[in-house]
Amino acid sequence: MKKWLFLSLFFLLILGGTTQHWEKDLAAQELGNGTLPVIKEGEGKAVYEPVLPDITINVGKDFNEHPNYHHEVWHYKANVKGDDGREYGIQWTMYRISNGDYQGVGWKNAQIYIAQAVVSTEDQSWSQQRISRGGIGQAGVLMDPLRMWIDDWLWKSNNNFSMPSQLQVKADDFSIDLTSASYGPFVLNGDKGYKKTHDLLSTASYFFSAPFLKTKGVLMLNGKEVNVQGLAWLDKEWGNHLIASNTLRWDAFSIHLKDGRALALTQ
Template identity: 45%
Template sequence: MATRKGKLLGSIVGCVVIFVLLSTAYYLYFYSRDYHSQSSRAVSSVLTAQSSKVFEPVLPNVPVVLPRDFAFHNEFQHEWWHYFANVTDQHGEEYGVQWSYFRVAHSDNDFTGWLSPQIYASHIVISNGRQVWREQRISRGGIGQAGMSNAPFRIWIDNWYWRSLGKTPFPGQLTASSDSFDLSLTTTVKGPYVLPGERGYREKHDLLPVASYNLTAPFLRVKGELKLGDSKLIQVEGSAWMSKEWGSGLMTEQQQGWDWFVLHLDDETTLSLSRYRHEAQLPYIFGTLATNDGKVIDIAPDEISLIPLQSTFISSTKKVPLHWTINIPRYDISLTTKVLNSSLWLPFVIPYWEGPISATGSHNAKGFIQLTGY
């Protein structure tokens, strides 16, 4: 009798596991198919609040607190880490390195294991002026394939991980391997953290209650090595930027996408600009200027002129504005941007264009640009 019960229990457990696996595959398949078909709807479908779900709202007067808020916030629907690095090898060749890590909850339940509602996606992109190396990983939460620990700090998915020895990400090491590349980068802080907006609370719309919590580490030094294809190890070093954003509904249903610029104006000053595009409404623009002595300046929309100069066809049907002018007269900023490599449309779960840029004019700057919804 005990043997029969054991076999029955084993069959039930097996069926549950198979059902969850198939459900996850079905969910991810249709998630990806929708994203690859129409990128503007794809971004919106992931980052728009779901009225049938109950997640924590993003509220003003709730400041971001460090190091506490380096941890995951599973009570919110979305969480998004970004790391950009502009590095140079011993021969002076420039490379861009991008690491993104997403957490998206498709349900507001708190189940664990195979029933966890958390979906994780991460991608790494390495580029120079001629080539692009990229890969994406996707995982269901709750089974150990992806996740985070706080003491010490560690974020991982498969054999990709960011880790440090303390409760903050820095000094930290990003390590990743794939069939086409390997990288190992050590990143240290050379300036203060920045909490944009109102102590980390950042509005994304001038009429609707759309906002997120944010923190950035804009003053970073990076050093390490890359292995690209069959090449020898390439020693690189340069500057980097890390940001984290979380909330519930990071976009409105009428939002088309956004344009995000990150620039190291010099060794002491960084600039971040965002332009949120909406249907039947002028774009909502905002920015943050930060210095490594702790000064943080919020730049008002009417102080910023952010104009696309030229759009580039990256396929027979897709056109993306890769060249821009940036003017902020109050702070003596006048720049024209240029991309290092135009072939950086990323056809991932969340599809967008993202890559390293340089800028000339009032400053000789380097950084990154992210363009979604095109």
């Protein structure tokens, strides 16, 4: 089966009026005293939980969202083959970005969610994007059991772990319904899950992956149902590593090799 190569360019996500300047080094110093600066909504600079090395990552618990950090992303990608003999590439991504360091309720909630779904063949693609404000029930993440949603797009599990799980996406001209399960270990990327992206110590992220996933399910493309199965890959990353410059980005490449190994490169 021909393997699709996934090359993801993560550009700055800047929402009008939401660019934050946070003093993470100050926050890291305050951690030594057991306190963090308390800033009310709209006052001064946003201060998020610092991203520091030597933090233990729990790949079950940390699949949940981390609203005390500026942003995070769940990124799922799959190479599958259909019962029609065709190969399909599938990507689903959900972003959370904080509009401030306050934890309001309802419309005062600081979280914004963006989700993207793409299905591709060698000659055609289907895609759709959604955006929602947190706090009003339209989007969010819950545990016990795991449930992550935006409108009627849903990632769910029968337990608090990310696997096994089901992804359900309904768009105008396509839909995705996949069940995934792991057949190998999760991986802590970078330095035991800590990934530094700038000279500033705390401009960094926590990052783990599940590169060994098997998936199967049904795609609905232009009204035609296709049963598919293949391999998938899941990345989870959160932190404070957006940089206020449109000239900076990071590139990620991942692929399943024929001998059963998985390869990931990040620049």
